[in-house]
Amino acid sequence: MNVEITPNYSYIFDFExxxxxxxxxxxxxxxxxxxxxxxxxxxxxIFGGQHFMQNRPR
Structure with a gap:
């Protein structure tokens, strides 16, 4: 079973x-x-923020 996906290129931005x-x-x-x-x-x-927020009251 081969499924082919074709992207929609109906609009191309200027930066592209x-x-x-x-x-x-x-x-x-x-x-x-x-x-x-x-x-x-x-x-x-991320881990510093988790550690900092761990002991804060809810």
Whole structure:
């Protein structure tokens, strides 16, 4: 059973038409290590917030 899904491209936004894929790819290849910093900050905020809110009265 092969089900094929075709996305609806009836309207394309301006930023989609003007998007330069190669420039973005070069930026991502150069800055991929920032992902680890952002994930660490995100996890610290989430778990720190949970720890902070744990003892608050309801």
């Amino acid at each position: 038409n003007e998007f330069i894929h190669q420039d973005t790819r070069v930026w991502m290849v150069k800055n991929w290590t920032y992902v680890f910093y952002y994930c660490g900050i995100y996890m610290a905020v």
